[in-house]
Amino acid sequence: METSPGCDDGLMATTPYTRGLHELGDGVYAYLQPDGSWGWSNAGLVVDGEASLLVDTLFDLKLTGEMLDTIRAAVPAARAIGTVVNTHANGDHCWGNQLVRDAEIIGSKACAEEMGGLPPALLAALVASPPEGPQGELVRTMFGAFDFDGIEVVPPTTTFEGELSLRVGDTDVELIEVGPAHTQGDVIVHVPSQGVVYTGDILFNGGHPIVWAGPVANWIAACERILALDAPTVVPGHGPVCGPAEVTTQRDYFTYLTDEVRPRAEAGMTPIDAARDLDLGPYSGMSERERLVANVAAVFRDLGMPAPADAATLLQQMAAFGAGA
């Protein structure tokens, strides 16, 4: 296990971005999976006494099993995870749930409803025989490193709407629903005593975020909500541990995007043409640029203008965009 020295002004600068479990404070940890691109998600752990709470499982059984082994070896009190929180319904945050099915699994009501939407077997079949051309390339980029065989979707056993206060031993943990934004039921997990917030995919640190649900205004509000918590340490859904500055960047990205897309939509461009035409300015260096296709489509929808909303069409367009077609 990698352990970072404690300090009062947050640990974002001292938590190395290496694969594995990192201690962020007293009983709070992040499990990181570089490089944070498609499917390489982060998880979290809160432990107090014999009580433990895991924030998210991973994309497949092998990765989740490795994470649980690492946790058991490093933190004996977390040998049997008592509570799991799924931040949202994307597979890279919940498809390892069957390995912690003895735990109470908590998610928002909207997350639970969304979770069965994409059967893992469908993804397994897609990876086994990807389509020809750019779409096949994108499928390999997004999912090629993972093994979707044997995954059974295990939905939350406890659901909530709005907010839910938990206690892990003597540690207060606040679950705050901020979706729909990235997905229908996004939840963030705040540990006030340690100044740590796990954002799920409300924060992608380093890469473009991707709007599957929207509206974008909700995502901006979600960033404001995180900032208002005043937590010095922020564990994003993907990318290195950071602080509030990266949340501000994420918020400003969406404001910039909205301001840039609106005149193009009003001028009659299609969403894909607007995505090609955009000047990303300060956000030009971000990875997973193909996600812009989904994000521009989301802004169009928010403006009441026609744009694709289904994942299949968006993936097709992202593949073409990534290939420069």
Ligand SMILES: [Zn+2]
């Ligand atoms: Zn994710």
